[in-house]
Amino acid sequence: MKTVINCVLVICALALVYICYGSIMGPINFDKQKDIREKAIIARLIDIRKAQQEYRSVHEGAYTASFDTLIHFVKTAKLPFIMKIGSLTDDQLNNGMTEQKAMDLINKAKKTNNWTEVEKAGLQNFRRDTMWVAVMDTIFEKGFNPDSLQFVPYGNGAKFEMAIRKDTTQSGAPLNLFQAQVAYDVYLSDLNRQELINLKDVQEKLGKYCGLRVGDIEQPNNNAGNWE
Structure with a gap:
């Protein structure tokens, strides 16, 4: 009889340990x-x-x-990507030059093949070229x-x-x-x-x-x- 009681107590103790372990590890694992x-x-x-x-x-x-x-x-x-070469100096900015005005002068020179105004404004090394790049190559990693x-x-x-x-x-x-x-x-x-x-x-x-x-x-x- 005593042996049976001891076995029952051991089983109850193990069950209690299991319940306590589950109550602790349950939230941790979750x-x-x-x-x-x-x-x-x-x-x-x-x-x-x-x-x-x-x-x-x-x-x-x-x-x-x-x-x-x-x-x-x-x-x-495809998305537009502007490749920028050169920048406006403080003097150019103070004289009212903007990137849009600079590109207008450059585009005009390309059409007329007359670069006098561009040189006068000091924009020989100023470029803004638009390239079109695939979305996949722009915002996601390779293999996405x-x-x-x-x-x-x-x-x-x-x-x-x-x-x-x-x-x-x-x-x-x-x-x-x-x-x-x-x-x-x-x-x-x-x-x-x-x-x-x-x-x-x-x-x-x-x-x-x-x-x-x-x-x-x-x-x-x-x-x-x-x-x-």
Whole structure:
């Protein structure tokens, strides 16, 4: 009988140790996996932001809510790149010379083959040449796959939610906003359920989005991420 009681006590002690270990390691393991996954997701959201900003630069300030459109843009679009040689001196600037005026003089000289005004203005070594560079070669690292933009890392094929807003400010100026986001449930649902519930509860009480988001269609935030 005494042996049975001792065995039961040992089993209870082991169970207690296991429960204590789980209560300590559960939150630690959850946070570790959360950090790993969110680093990958944040990197993807930053890529989306870069693509949207370049898209906006050649579409009159407007963003796109379509990943198909954004991906096609990244694959095919070219952006202007100005190669600058020489700079205006303080004397030239004080005399009212600007880069636009300088280029007007140079372009005029090219058409007429008369470089007198250019030489008189001291612009012989001043050049501004526009080159067109592929988006893929400008803002992304070599080997980047544009098709990956829409997919959430660790999301088992899930896609980011993306939305835009076209509006005007009180002064009548155009207002273009975008946001891309993914909820905790999409990339953390296979981890400790209670820790996920606790995380969401804290965010909700703080009035924050339960997930990762870049940009905001409710108010301008300079396309910041909610992790920044």
